Amino acid sequence: xxxxxxxxxxxxxxxxxxxxxxxxxxxxxxxxxxxxxxxxxxxxxxxxxxxxxxxxxxxxxxxxxxxxxxxxxxxxxxxxxxxxxxxxxxxxxxxxxxxxxxxxxxxxxxxxxxxxxxxxxxxxxxxxxxxxxxxxxxxxxxxxxxxxxxxxxxxxxxxxxxxxxxxxxxxxxxxxxxxxxxxxxxxxxxxxxxxxxxxxxxxxxxxxxxxxxx
Numbered sequence: 001x002x003x004x005x006x007x008x009x010x011x012x013x014x015x016x017x018x019x020x021x022x023x024x025x026x027x028x029x030x031x032x033x034x035x036x037x038x039x040x041x042x043x044x045x046x047x048x049x050x051x052x053x054x055x056x057x058x059x060x061x062x063x064x065x066x067x068x069x070x071x072x073x074x075x076x077x078x079x080x081x082x083x084x085x086x087x088x089x090x091x092x093x094x095x096x097x098x099x100x101x102x103x104x105x106x107x108x109x110x111x112x113x114x115x116x117x118x119x120x121x122x123x124x125x126x127x128x129x130x131x132x133x134x135x136x137x138x139x140x141x142x143x144x145x146x147x148x149x150x151x152x153x154x155x156x157x158x159x160x161x162x163x164x165x166x167x168x169x170x171x172x173x174x175x176x177x178x179x180x181x182x183x184x185x186x187x188x189x190x191x192x193x194x195x196x197x198x199x200x201x202x203x204x205x206x207x208x209x210x211x212x213x214x
Contacts, residue, residue, distance in 0.1 A: 044206060047072045047110040049117060049140050051203035053152050055196045061096035064194030066138060066152045068203075070105040070117055086165065090119050092136065092154070094194050097128035101136070107168035110207045113142045116155070116172045118163030135162035136192065137171070140203050147202025154192035 048071035056063035070088030088105035107118035121134045130136075135157040143149035155171065157163060 045208050047108060047115075047206065047208050049108065049110065049115040049142075049203065049205045051140075051147070051150070051201060053140075053147070053150055053198035053201035053203055055152070055194055055198055057199060062094065062194065064092065064094040065201075066140075066195075067091050068105070068117055068138065068140065070108045070115075072108050072110075072208075084165075088117075090117065090136075090138070092138075092192065092194075094192075097193065098126035099129045099192065100125040101129055103136070106135070106162045107165040109168040109172040110205060111172050112207055113144075113205050114172065115140045115142075115205045116168040118157070118168050120162035130160075130192075133162075134160050137163055137168075138195075139171075140205060142203050142205035145202070147198065149197060150201070150203045151195070151197050152203065153195035 050069045050071075052065065052067040054063060054065050068088065068090040070086060070090070072084045072086050086105050086108040088108070089102065090105060091100075091102035093100045101121045102123040103119045103121040105117060105119045107116075109116045116137065116139055118135060118137045121130055121132050121136060124130060124132045124134075137155035137157050139151075139153045139155055141151040143151070158167075
């Protein structure tokens, strides 16, 4: 199946989810989708990132697609207390190299319009794909509607293991641009190629009004 067909199919599959999200935002009387996506002071009380983005033209060999739907629920009081647990799924596909992976989100950190998402690969296809059980990291940037200026970038993963919750938060708040650069020098770091400003699709990044750890 051509990457264009794969992208169009996934967009259709997620259309209902996206419409439901927009309806929720409207019901909450937010000022608008472009502001709601990364408004720090109103709206849902969870951090989340959702959407699908295609980098490059579908006809290009190195075009890549990322889909992510991840959120962090508020902590649960009581005994024993529960820390914020990230939940969600992702997939990443690229024609050249031949990579087709999907898995479960293991960490999520959000600051304004920027999110760092980590996950564990549980389905892997393609001649150049990574092993199941490996970890992945992505940066997602929501630059407003309609989404043409949004970005996603794969990041290297130390030792290739699924990222713990603390790593996403560290990359977001402490690492800046220096930490990912240093990671790329580590031979054991797993890093996917692709990424950049998307040609098609849209990402919504939302920072909760109050967050107490991720």
